[in-house]
Amino acid sequence: MNLRTAQQALSQYRTIEVEAGAATASPHRVVQMLFGGVLDRIARAKGALLRGDRPAKGKDIGAAIDIVSALQGGLDLPQGGALAANLAALYDYMIRCLLEANRANDAGKLDEVAALVGEIKAGWDGIAAEVLP
Numbered sequence: 001m002n003l004r005t006a007q008q009a010l011s012q013y014r015t016i017e018v019e020a021g022a023a024t025a026s027p028h029r030v031v032q033m034l035f036g037g038v039l040d041r042i043a044r045a046k047g048a049l050l051r052g053d054r055p056a057k058g059k060d061i062g063a064a065i066d067i068v069s070a071l072q073g074g075l076d077l078p079q080g081g082a083l084a085a086n087l088a089a090l091y092d093y094m095i096r097c098l099l100e101a102n103r104a105n106d107a108g109k110l111d112e113v114a115a116l117v118g119e120i121k122a123g124w125d126g127i128a129a130e131v132l133p
Contacts, residue, residue: 028127031071035121038067042098042114046107061102064113068094090116 025033045060072091075084094113101109 028124031074031124032121034067034071035117035124038064038071038117039114039121041067042110042117045101046110049101049105049107049110057105058102061098061110065095065098068098068117087120090120 041060041064045057045064048054048056048060068091072088072095075088075091077084077088080087094116097109097113100106101113
């Protein structure tokens with residue numbers, strides 16, 4: 001098996017593993033997985049940016065934007081009140097930063113969004129330890 005075939009097989013395995021995990025996960029765990037997915041895609045995009053691989057950078061930033069959009073779309077604004085509204089605004093800001101990172105090849109913007117997602121994820125992970133069985 002050559003390297004490319006092995007990488008494709010590993011990618012397919014990861015996709016199946018994530019889909020199976022999401023199908024059986026609690027809503028809380030799904031959100032954790034989404035945060036992890038954003039961080040993974042940003043890291044991959046940064047690597048591609050540093051290598052000068054524009055197609056991969058664009059693909060990974062686009063995937064990160066899709067995930068952030070899904071998180072934003074999952075907010076219950078009427079029920080969530082100010083917290084949900086603030087998260088919606090923060091997600092909107094993240095999307096704009098990701099678009100700017102892609103346009104300007106700005107690794108700093110990628111780092112900024114990764115830090116923001118990391119902070120939200122840490123809070124979300126803390127909820128699991130305190131509230132969930």
